[in-house]
Amino acid sequence: MNLRTISAVVGVVVASVLAPDAAAQAPSTGPGQAWPARTVRIVMPFAPGGGADIMGRLFAKRFTEALGQTFVAENRAGAGGLIGAEIVARSAPDGYNILVTTASLSVNVSLHKKLAFDPVRDLAPVSQLTSVPLLLAVHPSVPARSPQELVALAKKRPGSMNAATNGAGTTSHLAVEMLKQAAGIEVTHIHYRGGGPALIAMLAGETDFRFTSVLTSIPHIRNGKMRPLAVTTAQRSSILPELPTLASIYPGVECDQWYAMFLPAGTPRDILARLHGETVKALALPEVRDYLIKDGAEPVGSTPEEFAAFFRREVAKYAKIIAIAKIQAD
Numbered sequence: 004m005n006l007r008t009i010s011a012v013v014g015v016v017v018a019s020v021l022a023p024d025a026a027a028q029a030p031s032t033g034p035g036q037a038w039p040a041r042t043v044r045i046v047m048p049f050a051p052g053g054g055a056d057i058m059g060r061l062f063a064k065r066f067t068e069a070l071g072q073t074f075v076a077e078n079r080a081g082a083g084g085l086i087g088a089e090i091v092a093r094s095a096p097d098g099y100n101i102l103v104t105t106a107s108l109s110v111n112v113s114l115h116k117k118l119a120f121d122p123v124r125d126l127a128p129v130s131q132l133t134s135v136p137l138l139l140a141v142h143p144s145v146p147a148r149s150p151q152e153l154v155a156l157a158k159k160r161p162g163s164m165n166a167a168t169n170g171a172g173t174t175s176h177l178a179v180e181m182l183k184q185a186a187g188i189e190v191t192h193i194h195y196r197g198g199g200p201a202l203i204a205m206l207a208g209e210t211d212f213r214f215t216s217v218l219t220s221i222p223h224i225r226n227g228k229m230r231p232l233a234v235t236t237a238q239r240s241s242i243l244p245e246l247p248t249l250a251s252i253y254p255g256v257e258c259d260q261w262y263a264m265f266l267p268a269g270t271p272r273d274i275l276a277r278l279h280g281e282t283v284k285a286l287a288l289p290e291v292r293d294y295l296i297k298d299g300a301e302p303v304g305s306t307p308e309e310f311a312a313f314f315r316r317e318v319a320k321y322a323k324i325i326a327i328a329k330i331q332a333d
Contacts, residue, residue, distance in 0.1 A: 038098045038274050039072040045101045048087025050080045054300075058132055058262045059103040065285040074101075083172070083332070085111055085118065088265075092125040096269035098278065102126065106174055106261045109317035113325045114172040114332050123318060127275060128310040129264040130282050133300040136234035137178055137214040137258055139249060143230055145211050150182075150233045150252050153212060157188040165191040167201040167210035172332050175201065177321060178214040178235055178258040180328045185253040205229070214258070217242060217299035235259065242299045259317075262300070263310060279307055 043066070047059035056078060063074040079087035084107045094100035108122050139150060145164075147153040157164050168176040171194050183190060193210055195201040198219070205213050206228050217240060223229040233249045234240045235258040249256040264282060266275055283304040285291055292302050305313065324330075 038277065039070055039074075041099065042073045042075055043099050043101065045074055045076050045103055046087045046091050047076060047078050047103050048080060048084040048090075049078065049105070051078050054135070054260075054262060055084075055103055055105050061291070062103065062132075062264070062282065062285060065288075065291070066281055069281055069284065083107055083111055083114075085115065088122060088126070089120050091265065092120045092122070092267055094267050096127075096267040096271075098266065098270055098274040100267060101129075101278070102265040103132070104263060104265065106259060106317065108263075109314060110172060110174065110177065110321045110325070112318045113322035114330065123315065125268050126265040127268045127270050128307050128314055129266055129275060129279050130307065131303040131305045131310045131313060132262045132264060132282070132286065133295055134236055134303055135260040135262070135300045136217055136236035136240050137174065137260055138217050138220050138231050138243070138246075139178075139182075139212065139214055139233045139235065140205075140220060140224075140229045140231045141212040142205055142208050142210070143227060144208055145230070147232065148230070150247070150249060153232060154182075154186045154188055157186075157190055161189040162191060164211045165193050167205045167213040168192055168194050169198045169201050170194050170196060172325070172330055174258055174260055175214045176330070177324055178256075180324050180330070181256045181258060182249065182253065184324070184327060185256045216260075221299075236301075238301075240299065241296055241301065261303075263314070275307060 045059045045063050047055045049055045060076045063076040066074040079090055084104055088102055088104060088108060091100045091102035111118070112122055141147055141153060147156055166179045168179060170176065176192065176194065179190065179192060193204070195204060198216060201213060202215055202219060204210050206223060214235065220229060220231065224231055231243060231246055233247050234243065235249055235256065237248060237250055237257055239248060240246065266278065286302040286304045295302050
């Protein structure tokens with residue numbers, strides 16, 4: 004299995020049938036029906052090729068194999084992930100529409116003042132799928148080899164250092180704000196339209212530092228075009244274990260680029276439990292774990308209750324950062 008191959012495959016169909024004993028135990032969606040009794044849609048609210056797209060297609064394939072029905076992966080991009088999320092939130096709560104999305108959902112609750120739906124109220128958390136750190140990295144011309152040295156430079160010349168972000172309100176932007184607030188520094192944000200342009204700008208020396216994807220950074224670290232300083236998750240990264248966590252130096256600076264699964268609120272508990280169980284089984288497969296970890300993603304598989312509590316904490320955390328920094332969506 005190759006995750007990049009998975010991201011290019013649409014609607015994997017495995018011609019298998021549920022065994023009679025499994026069907027008898029399957030959750031019901033109505034009189035005489037067992038879930039899933041027909042095709043299930045997994046909505047990824049971003050464009051093809053990104054992390055949510057890869058995750059959605061990965062689980063579409065695994066669920067099709069395990070449950071004997073077709074799980075179709077569908078990209079519904081737009082509005083920073085809100086269009087696809089709203090589609091699922093407003094769909095029938097019967098288990099036939101699943102959302103696979105990112106930490107941006109917890110940011111959007113506060114970033115957009117007039118949402119057409121309430122992500123906390125209208126979506127039922129199934130599980131956090133993975134935890135992916137952002138990487139604090141500097142251009143080689145910046146004479147800093149630790150977060151403390153970077154902060155010292157920023158304090159020596161307030162406002163003269165700049166940071167590239169993927170756009171206003173993105174996790175890369177909020178991570179900069181978290182560091183600013185925790186360390187008491189002033190830096191200039193330069194917002195780009197996406198991670199690709201922001202990365203290119205820093206590699207070219209147009210910006211001093213940025214919070215970037217671990218996976219896309221590895222080649223540039225190896226060829227000396229980028230110097231990594233720390234990761235943003237609570238635990239060290241298994242792919243770059245030598246790097247400290249920012250939270251160990253500046254408590255509270257955690258910015259987890261997580262991926263997660265939701266159903267519409269009101270989905271029967273037995274369907275949610277079945278989907279959660281199959282999700283955990285998929286994450287436990289050695290080939291799935293190996294490829295996720297290789298790409299810098301740590302498998303999680305939290306319970307619906309654990310993820311619901313985590314999601315509420317994330318919403319509250321980002322609401323505070325957005326309010327203090329007075330961030331507005333582009």
